[in-house]
Amino acid sequence: MSSQLKLLNWNVHGLNDRARRSVVHDLAASSRCSILYIQESKLTSLNDVDKADIVGQTLKGCAHLPADGTRGGVLLFWNTDIYLVSNINIASCSITAKFTDRASNTSWHLTTVYGPADEERKLAFLNELVHIHSQISGAWLVIGDFNLILSDQDKNKRRVNRAWMRWFKNAVDSSFLREIKLIGRRYTWSNEQSDPTLVRLDRAFCNDDWGDLFQASKLLPQASSMSDHCPLLLVQDIRTRTPPRFRFESFWPLLQGYSSVVEQS
Template sequence: MAEQLKVLNSNVRGLNDGAKRAAVRAFIECMASSIVCLQETKLSSLSDALRLEITGPRYDGHASLNANGTRGGVLLLWQCDAFTAMSLDVRSWSITVCLLPVDGSHPWTITTVYGPHDEPRKQSFLAQLVDMHNSIVGPWMILGDFNLNLDRRWMARFRASLNTSNLHEIPLIGRKYTWSNEQDPPTLVRLDRAFCNTDWEQRFDAAKLLPQSMGFSDRCPLLLINDGIVKTSKRFRFETYWQFVDGFNDVVAQA
């Protein structure tokens, strides 16, 4: 049986308003996920009282990245009756935690990100992704709002960073885009994504992203689940990152 997993990811576009916080809490409780990732909180600080107001008492494991003025802000939460945090790494645009399941299975690492909007910091953000890869051992999954899809040049660099880190995308089922400017005609963009390395994919081999609906943001929340469905055989697909794996050329030569 596939290992159970349920992760909620959402860009909340600010949590400074009481009504907004109540809506976010109701949505989180409805989703009943064991891990919650929130981006663009716009909170310059997070007290225990404010955190409980936003998420309730179920998520007693938590880490936050404060906003820079009114920009950014990331919040990562997990249930301590499901996971124990073995390590925590908070950087300029990300939070990374290595989680040990209480059921005795092996630990794995999750990173949630909120990428910078401005051009000068995007290259530093991509370099940070590669540096994180070099410091993480074992199954790794990274998700969030990367803020790179509006520029083809930066998307190409983003893909190069993913290939260097041996990461590939977890499929989004039932929807191609996660944001719309709600104009006529609309601009439709995929800003929110999830990626994983091979170790993580082998462990959660039925993982997929499901789009959700809610009324407190112009972004589409994503629910990542490992639903236990056994994968059927599929056609061969060459992954670009394979060529960066040690021993790739030897395997090709032998074949």
């Protein structure tokens, strides 16, 4: 198992200007992520200069789903010193790849998704997710902007589409996925109005094999004012907590009242 798992997920709403690229570059560097997944890049092509602007020289591996004009576009970067990546499959709403940790030789599959906002393509997106499940064996992680919610609690306003909630849940359940809890935050997107609509659109799921492999994984919100989406950092918390142990101090018997306390106890 890798203790170096740090996956940063973010819908950035465009990387066409240098200033926005600089913000992504700085957050990727400060988080020390080993995998970076970006949605809504709005980039139809990607060259070496673009890569250097966005992620520098640490994350040299890259898979790119180009934008459709000025809409969409996703980028997946990884540290090639840490991971050997193979079996890359780019679909209409996702990128799936097999990640092998070079140090431990442990392998798992990652699917990064960007669900469509328009309802005409949502069902095809959910079918794509279920199809990917049918093609994968072993540990599997799914993360990204789903543009769907699972329950009423995922939105601060009463108006929700229960049919899409049900279809989303059916796709998750039939793919044998369980959610990785987001710590310290309920919503990941805001329309940034005076009376804001807040929704949880960005999330992570895994199957039992992945959960067993990364038992100490945590999904943490990050801070940035560049996008209306909250960046999410998935990390493997390798800190071990040693249970407190009772220690008898040699000076205790010398304290006044020691004998009476022991007798009463």
